[in-house]
Amino acid sequence: MNIRFLAQAEYFNCIHLKEDIILEKEYTEGIFDDLPKVRYFLYYLEENVRKEVMPHDDKMDIFQITNCQFDSDFIYFTSYEELPLEGYIFNIIRYNIVDHTSIKIITLKDDATLYPKMKEIKIFVLDDSNLIVQRSLLQKKGSQGHEGFYEHNLLLFNFLKNKQINIYDENLVKNGIEYILPCGENNCIMKTGFSLFKDDLRNKINKEEASVESLFAINIQQFISDLQLDRQNLVMSAIDQSYYDTTIVHAKIIENYLIYSKYNFESNEENVIFYNIISKELYTCINNTSLNDSLLKNATVIDETPYMLTKNSSGTQFFNLVSNEIVATYSEDFHIEYINNTTIISTSSEKNLFGKEKKFVNINKFPSKKVVLQENGEYLGAVSSNRETTFIFLK
Numbered sequence: 001m002n003i004r005f006l007a008q009a010e011y012f013n014c015i016h017l018k019e020d021i022i023l024e025k026e027y028t029e030g031i032f033d034d035l036p037k038v039r040y041f042l043y044y045l046e047e048n049v050r051k052e053v054m055p056h057d058d059k060m061d062i063f064q065i066t067n068c069q070f071d072s073d074f075i076y077f078t079s080y081e082e083l084p085l086e087g088y089i090f091n092i093i094r095y096n097i098v099d100h101t102s103i104k105i106i107t108l109k110d111d112a113t114l115y116p117k118m119k120e121i122k123i124f125v126l127d128d129s130n131l132i133v134q135r136s137l138l139q140k141k142g143s144q145g146h147e148g149f150y151e152h153n154l155l156l157f158n159f160l161k162n163k164q165i166n167i168y169d170e171n172l173v174k175n176g177i178e179y180i181l182p183c184g185e186n187n188c189i190m191k192t193g194f195s196l197f198k199d200d201l202r203n204k205i206n207k208e209e210a211s212v213e214s215l216f217a218i219n220i221q222q223f224i225s226d227l228q229l230d231r232q233n234l235v236m237s238a239i240d241q242s243y244y245d246t247t248i249v250h251a252k253i254i255e256n257y258l259i260y261s262k263y264n265f266e267s268n269e270e271n272v273i274f275y276n277i278i279s280k281e282l283y284t285c286i287n288n289t290s291l292n293d294s295l296l297k298n299a300t301v302i303d304e305t306p307y308m309l310t311k312n313s314s315g316t317q318f319f320n321l322v323s324n325e326i327v328a329t330y331s332e333d334f335h336i337e338y339i340n341n342t343t344i345i346s347t348s349s350e351k352n353l354f355g356k357e358k359k360f361v362n363i364n365k366f367p368s369k370k371v372v373l374q375e376n377g378e379y380l381g382a383v384s385s386n387r388e389t390t391f392i393f394l395k
Contacts, residue, residue, distance in 0.1 A: 005377070005392050016384070062116075150194065165230065177192055183258065193212050196247040212243050260273055270286070330364070347359065347362070
């Protein structure tokens with residue numbers, strides 16, 4: 001267990017990239033409504049060095065860009081520039097976080113005023129040369145005229161060869177790709193179809209207008225090869241599917257587990273499902289609750305074993321889904337904030353004789369309840385570079 005405290009942080013807005021490198025974003029007012037400018041910073045935690053990425057280029061998050069490569073040396077973002085009498089062009093940049101080189105992989109001309117309310121573009125970078133561009137326009141559905149992004153146009157683009165192939169697969173075109181999560185060197189989890197979780201959507205559209213939601217485990221290179229064949233029906237084996245009466249709410253990956261939640265509107269139940277990507281084993285926990293109180297945030301993996309965290313008057317309990325027993329209970333005085341394998345990070349506070357509150361960050365080694373390390377300060381967040389090393393940000 002290696003713990004590093006990073007003090008005097010102003011805020012916590014971090015995405016872990018690889019090893020000890022994290023990405024931070026800072027937003028400022030931009031020239032377009034609803035589209036602020038964004039500055040990118042790379043924070044090298046071991047060296048405690050913060051470096052801005054291409055500071056002289058104006059950037060914005062106008063497109064949703066996902067890097068599907070596991071443990072990648074690259075980040076992708078959108079820069080923009082104004083052309084006299086022609087409006088704006090948008091450049092998708094690939095930036096190497098190791099040697100700080102960059103290349104422009106796509107240039108698009110578009111009307112920025114359409115984003116994000118009227119138009120949506122998702123870009124999924126599959127490997128070092130191929131990406132998917134998914135374009136969606138706002139349209140109305142349902143008896144109440146609900147507006148959303150329901151029809152999609154997709155293409156596979158090889159940006160090194162400057163070659164594009166239209167994607168005709170019925171599922172991808174009709175339901176769209178909601179997200180792709182990298183889960184290994186050449187594997188990803190892909191979710192297609194829109195969730196009914198947001199905006200009470202199930203009550204705003206008809207059953208016939210709902211999409212089939214699917215979770216697929218895909219091999220990236222095989223997926224690219226299949227797309228290049230222009231097939232209308234790709235052969236992909238689904239891990240799980242939902243339709244209308246159930247919806248897939250959220251998903252995340254911890255170690256070898258895909259963890260996702262499915263909500264059943266009829267029974268008012270949430271199923272939190274642990275799917276072992278390697279062994280294909282399934283573990284399930286049922287939550288009888290409202291849709292707005294998802295238990296997925298309480299799902300974790302410790303020492304390659306799935307756990308659910310539950311709270312009661314005794315404190316926070318760790319329920320082992322393999323043995324079906326409570327393995328440890330941590331006092332209600334300790335609010336668990338972050339878990340990295342067997343490292344448990346919690347916060348607590350106490351008041352001195354003058355009533356002034358003092359805040360602490362506590363470290364436990366699961367399943368022990370003994371505090372092995374305590375630091376005075378206000379907890380902002382934490383990231384892990386591996387299963388043993390955790391960086392904690394303090395205000």
